[in-house]
Amino acid sequence: MASAGDTILDAPARAAPREPAWYPYLLIAPAMLMLVVVSLVPFLYAIWLSFHEAKFGRVKDFVGFDNYLTLLTDGRFWNSIGVAATFVFIAVPIEFMLGLAGALVLNQNVRGRSLLIPLLFMPAMMAPIVVGLLWKIMLAGSWGFFSYNVLERFHILTDTSVFASPDLALYALIFVDIWQWTPFMMLAFFAGLQALPLGPYRAAAVDGANPFQMFLHITLPLMTPLLAVIGLLRFIDAFKVFDTIYILTNGGPGTSTETPSILANKMTFEFWNIGEASALAVLVWIAFFAFCSVFYQVAKKRLNAF
Amino acid sequence: MTRKIWCFAAALAATTVLAPPLRPALADEAAFYAKAAAPYKGTTIRVLDEITPLQETLSKIVPDFEKETGIKVEWELLNHFEVINKGQADMLSGRGHYDAIMLHGSQLGPMLSAGVILPLDGFVADPKLMDPGLNAADFIAAPYKTTAFYDGKQYGFINWNYNHVYWARADLLNDPTEKAAFKAKYGYDLAPAKTIEQMRDIAQFFTRKKGEMLAGKPLESDFYGIVLEGIKGGSTFSNLWVNFIENYGGDVLDKDGKPTFDTPQVVAALKMWRELWTYAPPGIAEYSLVDVPTVMGNGIAAQSLAWSDFVLGIDKPGVSPYAGKFVYGPVPAKAGNEAHRHADAEPSVTVINAASKQPQATFLFLQWLADKRQQDKLIEMGQGGVPIRESSWALPAIKDSTNPTLFAAMKSSLDVAVARPKMEKYPEMFDAMSGIAQQVGLGKMTPEEGAKEGQATLLKLCGGKSCTL
Numbered sequence: 001m002a003s004a005g006d007t008i009l010d011a012p013a014r015a016a017p018r019e020p021a022w023y024p025y026l027l028i029a030p031a032m033l034m035l036v037v038v039s040l041v042p043f044l045y046a047i048w049l050s051f052h053e054a055k056f057g058r059v060k061d062f063v064g065f066d067n068y069l070t071l072l073t074d075g076r077f078w079n080s081i082g083v084a085a086t087f088v089f090i091a092v093p094i095e096f097m098l099g100l101a102g103a104l105v106l107n108q109n110v111r112g113r114s115l116l117i118p119l120l121f122m123p124a125m126m127a128p129i130v131v132g133l134l135w136k137i138m139l140a141g142s143w144g145f146f147s148y149n150v151l152e153r154f155h156i157l158t159d160t161s162v163f164a165s166p167d168l169a170l171y172a173l174i175f176v177d178i179w180q181w182t183p184f185m186m187l188a189f190f191a192g193l194q195a196l197p198l199g200p201y202r203a204a205a206v207d208g209a210n211p212f213q214m215f216l217h218i219t220l221p222l223m224t225p226l227l228a229v230i231g232l233l234r235f236i237d238a239f240k241v242f243d244t245i246y247i248l249t250n251g252g253p254g255t256s257t258e259t260p261s262i263l264a265n266k267m268t269f270e271f272w273n274i275g276e277a278s279a280l281a282v283l284v285w286i287a288f289f290a291f292c293s294v295f296y297q298v299a300k301k302r303l304n305a306f
Numbered sequence: 307m308t309r310k311i312w313c314f315a316a317a318l319a320a321t322t323v324l325a326p327p328l329r330p331a332l333a334d335e336a337a338f339y340a341k342a343a344a345p346y347k348g349t350t351i352r353v354l355d356e357i358t359p360l361q362e363t364l365s366k367i368v369p370d371f372e373k374e375t376g377i378k379v380e381w382e383l384l385n386h387f388e389v390i391n392k393g394q395a396d397m398l399s400g401r402g403h404y405d406a407i408m409l410h411g412s413q414l415g416p417m418l419s420a421g422v423i424l425p426l427d428g429f430v431a432d433p434k435l436m437d438p439g440l441n442a443a444d445f446i447a448a449p450y451k452t453t454a455f456y457d458g459k460q461y462g463f464i465n466w467n468y469n470h471v472y473w474a475r476a477d478l479l480n481d482p483t484e485k486a487a488f489k490a491k492y493g494y495d496l497a498p499a500k501t502i503e504q505m506r507d508i509a510q511f512f513t514r515k516k517g518e519m520l521a522g523k524p525l526e527s528d529f530y531g532i533v534l535e536g537i538k539g540g541s542t543f544s545n546l547w548v549n550f551i552e553n554y555g556g557d558v559l560d561k562d563g564k565p566t567f568d569t570p571q572v573v574a575a576l577k578m579w580r581e582l583w584t585y586a587p588p589g590i591a592e593y594s595l596v597d598v599p600t601v602m603g604n605g606i607a608a609q610s611l612a613w614s615d616f617v618l619g620i621d622k623p624g625v626s627p628y629a630g631k632f633v634y635g636p637v638p639a640k641a642g643n644e645a646h647r648h649a650d651a652e653p654s655v656t657v658i659n660a661a662s663k664q665p666q667a668t669f670l671f672l673q674w675l676a677d678k679r680q681q682d683k684l685i686e687m688g689q690g691g692v693p694i695r696e697s698s699w700a701l702p703a704i705k706d707s708t709n710p711t712l713f714a715a716m717k718s719s720l721d722v723a724v725a726r727p728k729m730e731k732y733p734e735m736f737d738a739m740s741g742i743a744q745q746v747g748l749g750k751m752t753p754e755e756g757a758k759e760g761q762a763t764l765l766k767l768c769g770g771k772s773c774t775l
Contacts (some may be wrong), residue, residue, distance in 0.1 A: 166745070253591045254742075
């Protein structure tokens with residue numbers, strides 16, 4: 001005789017008949033097919049090209065690891081990695097900290113928040129090309145609005161211009177990136193803060209915790225998974241930055257702002273050396289894969305993220 | 307009376323015998339194209355060219371080809387950088403979207419290496435397609451011969467004779483106060499520079515800060531002695547190569563195509579290049595070939611070396627407040643080396659894409675463009691232009707131009723203009739070398755270091771072999 005508990009446990013199985021084994025695969029098939037077509041196939045093709053001499057649209061001989069060796073012994077490749085690393089390790093932490101600070105302020109029910117939030121979306125909503133043109137108009141040598149009215153007028157920068165200076169151009173690009181992406185980080189963190197449970201805060205208040213202690217011992221631990229994911233995504237995105245640099249400096253002056261994305265674009269569409277450009281793309285992918293794997297394991301074990 | 311009639315009849319006969327060449331010849335030309343195009347009537351060809359004031363004028367003439375031949379032309383104009391990227395991508399992909407694409411002379415090396423340009427020799431030898439009245443001997447010889455031909459084959463006619471000219475503010479050079487001050491300081495008369503050293507002196511003399519006097523008026527903002535193209539890419543390096551290094555007696559490659567960038571002449575030219583950058587606006591390293599004429603048109607620099615076709619778009623009323631106040635001259639030579647002067651030029655050709663599906667119709671169009679009728683019309687409609695034919699210099703739009711120094715300067719440049727050698731690795735070379743040009747110009751690298759690094763870069767790029775095809 002079946003017990004009352006058995007009846008309750010069996011009920012859902014009777015209500016929803018079991019789907020065939022292939023049913024879940026059918027559901028994800030369109031997305032997988034799309035991924036294979038637009039992502040996996042080109043990637044595998046790039047790997048294949050990287051082992052060939054491919055110039056001017058013609059795939060010639062199999063050259064083994066020659067393209068990789070050429071790149072790894074080329075100072076210009078390492079310079080591009082250095083530029084991207086400088087860009088990422090300055091821009092992303094600043095965006096992260098400013099974003100978190102801004103989110104904490106927004107979370108305090110500041111006046112005009114409902115007006116401020118849509119405004120904060122604007123930089124991130126702009127196409128990177130538009131951002132590039134906007135800052136070109138602001139900072140271009142001699143005729144840029146800010147260059148002319150502030151930097152030149154007040155003799156802050158008179159012997160060169162921001163994007164013409166090998167010492168300043170990269171930092172100007174970092175500034176533009178911070179301008180564009182800090183609001184996005186702020187809103188993402190703000191959304192996370194809004195979703196935090198109130199219980200721990202009430203308990204902490206009863207225990208006499210001050211706001212800093214609450215932030216350190218409640219907010220940060222609860223937000224860690226979100227912070228890790230947003231930080232990682234932003235890191236990857238910043239490393240791949242192309243559009244704004246292409247518009248503002250195209251990698252110059254010299255190679256002072258030439259990131260791997262800019263170099264790969266030049267190798268492909270200016271030098272038509274598609275074999276080496278593919279090798280560069282694969283090398284950058286390997287570096288990212290290794291970094292993301294390590295980050296994932298660390299975040300999973302130490303930060304309880306993912 | 308009878309005598310008068312006889313005289314009139316004789317005059318009429320003489321006129322009939324002596325004068326017909328012009329009108330009937332033009333009619334013959336049109337008839338030739340109508341007949342030659344008959345098999346291709348109704349077809350459509352796509353042509354990609356770049357947008358400058360010259361092409362904008364030409365676009366008004368292109369419909370005449372459609373009327374004469376029945377061949378429809380889709381004529382697409384893009385900016386300098388886009389026409390290079392899109393045109394090359396189409397040719398190299400083998401897609402053949404464009405039947406004909408304008409290539410700057412320097413692009414020919416990579417495209418010839420890739421085998422994506424259709425040689426014209428088969429069409430030229432075909433009497434059904436080749437216009438007997440084209441008169442190729444009338445093309446300005448050196449740019450035509452060094453651009454359109456390679457390894458015994460013809461790849462195009464000449465389409466655009468882009469060239470550099472010296473460009474200066476006549477109102478400043480003629481100002482009595484400035485003239486007196488200049489003479490007192492440098493010991494010779496202020497006038498458009500004929501030598502690079504004079505160009506340097508003028509640049510130094512006119513570089514002034516806000517509040518200082520210029521032609522008797524206080525400056526409201528800083529003023530600069532010279533503006534040059536300094537962007538990475540573009541034609542920055544070709545300016546340095548031809549207008550400076552070659553005029554200093556050096557070269558980037560020797561006659562066998564081997565790099566010669568570390569010679570004393572190159573170092574001397576780089577020193578002058580660096581010095582001139584100190585008299586230029588602070589954004590010089592951002593300036594492209596489009597920005598240079600804009601800066602001159604805005605009146606913040608005293609002189610420049612610029613592409614003459616861009617000058618045509620700036621030096622006209624309503625575009626620049628200084629229109630009519632400019633003077634032009636030949637690209638200055640190195641003092642003492644005037645007999646061997648050089649001027650940067652980029653003779654360019656529209657070529658037939660090897661993947662074109664309508665090569666014969668396209669050939670007829672290219673030939674028609676280079677024909678004297680169209681060239682004359684182009685010059686007249688544009689109230690000037692950049693000639694590809696020697697006979698164009700005598701046209702009223704040029705001969706009687708209100709801007710005679712510009713056309714005299716153009717002619718002087720085209721008299722010595724040649725295409726750069728055809729190099730497979732031209733894009734890599736120009737990218738790397740324009741970076742060095744920037745670094746030297748900005749003072750981040752000494753001229754000696756620039757020469758050494760440039761030589762090493764060229765040797766590495768060319769693998770110890772000749773850099774030319």
